Amino acid sequence: QSALTQPPSASGSPGQSVTISCTGTSSDIGAYTHVCWYQQHPGKAPKLIIYAVNKRPSGVPDRFSGSKSGNTASLTVSGLQAEDEADYYCSSHAGMNNWGIFGGGTKLTVL
Amino acid sequence: QVQLQESGPGLVKPSETLSLTCSVSGGSIENYYWSWIRQPPGKGLEWTAYIYYSGTPTNYNPSLKSRATISVDKSKNQFSLRLSSVTAADTAVYYCARILLGSGPSFDDWGQGILVTVSS
Numbered sequence: 001q002s003a004l005t006q007p008p009s010a011s012g013s014p015g016q017s018v019t020i021s022c023t024g025t026s027s028d029i030g031a032y033t034h035v036c037w038y039q040q041h042p043g044k045a046p047k048l049i050i051y052a053v054n055k056r057p058s059g060v061p062d063r064f065s066g067s068k069s070g071n072t073a074s075l076t077v078s079g080l081q082a083e084d085e086a087d088y089y090c091s092s093h094a095g096m097n098n099w100g101i102f103g104g105g106t107k108l109t110v111l
Numbered sequence: 112q113v114q115l116q117e118s119g120p121g122l123v124k125p126s127e128t129l130s131l132t133c134s135v136s137g138g139s140i141e142n143y144y145w146s147w148i149r150q151p152p153g154k155g156l157e158w159t160a161y162i163y164y165s166g167t168p169t170n171y172n173p174s175l176k177s178r179a180t181i182s183v184d185k186s187k188n189q190f191s192l193r194l195s196s197v198t199a200a201d202t203a204v205y206y207c208a209r210i211l212l213g214s215g216p217s218f219d220d221w222g223q224g225i226l227v228t229v230s231s
Contacts, residue, residue: 034215038156045206045221046148046156051214089156093215099170100146100158100216 003028004090004103011109012080020106022073022090028101030071034093037066037075040105041086050075077108085110113138115207115222123201123229129194133207133222140164140188144210146218147181147192149203152226157203158216162190197229 005023012018022029022037029035037050048057050066053073063078073092077084090103119131133145146161160171160181171179175194183190194201204226208218 032215034217036214036217038218045224046218047221048211048217048219051211051217051219057211057219091156091158091216096170098173099161100172102156102158105155 003094003098003101004092006088006090006103006106008104009107009109011111012077013111014080014082016080017076017078018080018108019074019076020088020090020108022075022092022103024071024073024092024094024101026071028071028092028094028098029068029073031095032093033068035066035068035073036091037064037073038089038091039084039086040089046089080110082110084108113209113220115209115220117205117207117222117225119205119225119227121226121228123197123227124231125198125229126196129197129201129227129229130191131193131205131207131225131227132189132191135188135190135209140183140185140190143212145183145190146208146210146216148206148208148218148221150206150224151200151203159194159205160192161210199229201227202229203227 038046040046054066147159162181180193204224206224207222209220211217211219
């Protein structure tokens with residue numbers, strides 16, 4: 001069982017928007033702004049797409065956005081494209097004794 | 112952006128020690144934190160350990176129960192992971208990664224990963 005809870009699947013049609021949630025506790029997501037999102041295509045290494053809740057690394061399209069409310073973080077993918085079909089993982093800081101924790105991942109399907 | 116490459120045996124026997132090395136190219140290992148993350152087949156990601164380029168500080172996932180040791184060799188621009196007393200549960204793709212400065216567990220550059228199978 002993962003430390004952070006994500007829905008196992010999500011889907012949307014091309015051009016639509018989809019939001020993936022990531023639920024933690026007041027000891028991780030609720031306590032820190034170190035929330036990240038990663039995109040992973042099959043057989044590939046994960047790619048950082050959001051860090052510090054809502055910041056995008058250079059080169060990541062602005063179709064990807066992040067937010068946080070209380071103990072829940074969210075990733076929104078706008079204007080869905082076929083290449084967005086992938087697994088998405090959230091992560092958070094949870095204190096120095098459990099520095100980095102991940103969600104179980106969400107498989108995004110573009111219909 | 113730097114390039115990272117994992118190396119090590121793809122098969123380890125139960126109760127033995129897993130040893131992996133990550134070679135960093137296209138940039139210096141200095142002034143950054145470096146980490147290992149693993150992913151069991153068909154499952155999610157698990158952070159295992161991190162180290163600063165100078166060798167300290169280090170930090171480990173408590174679930175590894177002192178079986179893990181992370182180290183760095185600045186002269187070779189490499190860092191390594193050793194995991195002792197392995198079991199089948201340690202079978203995973205092991206990734207090495209660079210930590211984005213000042214952003215907690217944010218891994219901005221990753222290696223391609225190496226599959227390590229624990230089996231007799």
